[in-house]
Amino acid sequence: MSLQSGLDAFNQGRYSEAVEILEQVSRNAVDQNSSDYLSAQMWLMKAYQGTGQIEKASILCQRLMMSDNPQVRSWAEQARQTLPQAPVTQPRTVPPDGRAAAGVKLAMGGVGGSLALASGVTITLLFGMVFALGLSLVFILGSDNPVQGLAIAITITLVFNLAAFFLSPYLMDLTQSWLYQTRWVELAEVESLSPETARVIQQVCQQKNLKTPRLGIINDQNPTAFTYGSLPNSARLVVSQGLFTYLDDDEVATVYAHELGHIVHWDFAVMTVASTLVQICYLIYSTASRFGRGGGDSKIKDAMQTAALVAYIFYIVGTYLLLYLSRTREYFADHFAAETTGNPNGLSRALVKIAYGILEEGQRTKEPSRLIEGTRALGIYDPKAAASTGTAYRIASDPQKIGRVFLWDMFNPWGWWMELNSTHPLTGKRVRALSTYAEQLGLPTEFDMGRVIGEGKSLNRSRLYGNFFLDVVLYGAETIGFLAGLVLGVIVLSSSSHTGLIFGAPLIGLGVGILIKALVMFPDYKQAADTDILTLMSDPYASPLRGQPAKLEGQLIGRGDAGYKFGSDLKIQDRSGMLYLHYASRFGPIGNFLFGMKRVQSLLGEQVEAVGWFRRGVAPWMDLIQLQSENGTVVNSYHRFWSFILGGGVIILGVALTIFVSNS
DSSP: HHHHHHHHHOOOOOOOOHHHHHHHHHHHHOOHHHHHHHHHHHHOOOOHHHTTTHHHHHHHHHHTTOOHHHHHHHHHHHHHHTTOTTTTSSSSOOSSSSSSTOOOOOOTTTTOOOOOHHHHHHHHHHHHHHHHHHHHHHHHOOOSSSHHHHHHHHHHHHHHHHHHHHHHHHHHHHHHHHHOOEEEEEEHHHHHHHHHHHHHHHHHHHHHHHHHHHHEEESSOOOOOOEESSSGGGEEEEEEEEHOOOOOOHHHHHHHHHHHHHHHHHHHHHHHHHHHHHHHHHHHHHHHHHHHHSOOOOOHHHHHHHHHHHHHHHHHHHHHHHHHHHHHHHHHHHHHHHHHOOHHHHHHHHHHHHHHHHHHHHHSSSSSOOOHHHHTTSSSOOOOGGHHHHHHHHOOHHHHHHHHTTHHHHHOOOHHHTTTTSSSSOOOHHHHHHHHHHTTOOOOGGGGGOOOOOHTTTTTHHHTTTHHHHHHHHHTTTHHHHHHHHHHHHHHHHHHSTHHHHHHHHHHHHHHHHHHHHHHSSOOOOOOOOOOOOHHHHOOTTOSSEEEEEEEEEEEEEETTTTTTTOOEEEEEEEEEEEEEEEEOTTTHHHHHHHHHTTHHHHHHHHEEEEEEEEEESOOOEEEEEETTTTSSSEEEEEEHHHOOOHHHHHHHHHHHHHHHHHH
C-alpha cells in the first residue's frame, strides 16, 4: 500500500478504504517530519471526515495544528473550519447535560475505605518498622549506651525522611525537565486551552486557601496528568498536551480537579514519606545481608542475618501497604473531583478517553512512550489497563459495549488478585464508584453502568469462583512443588539412609509443578475459534492462568516491549482493537533476541493470522502459537515446548542427583 493508492481511494469516494491505507502508510513511516507522512496525515483527516468519524478527524486536526511545519499548521487551521462541532478544538464553556451543581457533598458508601485510617495506619506501621530495624542495627553494631543508641536511631530516621521529603520535588523538577522537557506555564495559558479548568483551579485554591500550583505542560500527545511536591503550597501539577487533544473542556476540568484532590489531601506528601520508609527497609535489608555474609563474630553474623530476614519481610509488607494506600488515594481524588465539579460522568468519560488516547498514540509509534512508562505510578491512569478500555471506546457507539469490558474488573476474582500489585484501582471499579456519585446527584450513569452491573450479578458464580482458589494454588505450582519435595526429602532422610532425596526431591517437586501448571496454562489449541479482540476482552470469565485458544486476523503494528528496539513481542490490531502477542523462541532468550533483531522489523505492517492462548490480567495479552502472514511467512512460538522441556529437565536432574548422592 502506498500514499498514492490512499489518495486514489479518497478521490474516488472510497473513504473507508482510504482510511485503512493512509493509517498503514502513517504507521510505516520512518520519519514523522517527512512530506509523505504529513501528506498521509492530512488526507487521513479528510478521510475520517468522509466516513463520519468526526472525533478522530478533530483529534488529528489538533495534532496537525501543532506541527513544526508552518504550511501544515496553516492548512490545519483552515481545515478546522470545515469540521462540524469539533469538540477537541471548540471546548464547551456551558455546563452540558449530565452534570449537577458543584460542591454537593457525596457519600462514598465504603468505596476505598477510610483515607485517614489508611494513611495513619500505613505511615505508623512503616515508621515503626524502620525505627525497629534501625534500632536493632545500632544495638547489633555494639552500642554500649542504649539511650545513645536510641537517639542515633531516631536521628537517622528523621534526617533521612526529612531530606527525602523536602528535596524530592526539586529532584523531580530536574528529572521532568531532562526526560520530558516540561514547560512551566501560567494559569492564563491553561485557560486558553480549557476555560472550565481555570475556573476549577481558582475555585479550589480560593476555597482551600491554597496557592495556585506550579502548572506544567509536556509536549506529548499521550494523555496523562500527575502531581508531586512536599507541601500543598509548593505543589506541581503537570499534564501532557494530549490531555487537551483527546478530552473535552469539562473532562479536562475533572482531571485537574482529581489532581487538585491529591494536593488538598496531602497525598504526594504522605506517599513520599511512605515510599521513603519502604526504601529504608530495603536499604537495611541489603546492608544487614552484606554484614551477615562477612567474617567476624558468629553471633553478630547470625543477628545480622536475622535482621536482614525481618527487614525483607517488612519491605514486602510495606510495599503492599504502599500500594493499598495509593489505590485508596485514587478513589478519594475521584470523589473530590466529583464533588468539586458536580460532574462525575465527566471524569468517567475522561478515564475512558485517556485509555483511548494512550492506545491511539501507541499505535502511531513503533516504540512505547517514555512518558507513559516513566510516570506510570504517578499518573491518573495506569497505562497497563488501557488496552481493553481504549479498544472498547474506539469501536463502540453503544455505551453498554464499552461498559462490558468492565465486567472483568468488577466481578472476576482475578481482578481483585491482580489489583493487589497495582498502584491504581481497576478502571471498572473507578467508573462504578463514579456512577454511584452520579446516582446521588440524580444523573444518568455513564456507559449504562446500571445495566452492566445487573449483568455482572447474573454471571455464573460457580464458573467465576469454582476454579479460582485451585488456580491460585496452580499459579504457584512450581514453588509449592519445590517446598513439598523439600519436606518429603527431610521426612525420608529422618527415617532412612536415602540422603540423596534431600537434594533431589525438591527438584523433582519443582519439575512436577512446572508440568502441572503447563497443562493448565496451555490447553489444546487445534479447535481455536475465530474471534476478535473486543470479544476476548469482554469475556468476564477470562483468566491469566487458563489460556483461551483463539484465532485472530489483523495487522502487526509494532513491538510490544517498552522502549526495546530488539524486542520480540508484537502488537496486533484488528478492526475491534489492539492486543500484545508474547513470542517464545525454541532457542530461548537468545532466540528471542535474534528474532527481535532480524525478523520483527520485516513483519511490521503485515496482515497476519495469529493463533495463541488469550489471557486477561490488568493488561490482556496472547501467548503466541503461530503467526502466518499474507505473503506466506510462518512464525512458530514455543511457550508450551519450553514449559515441558524445563519441567522434564528439572525432574531428570532431580532423579540423577538423588541417585548420585545416595551412591556416593
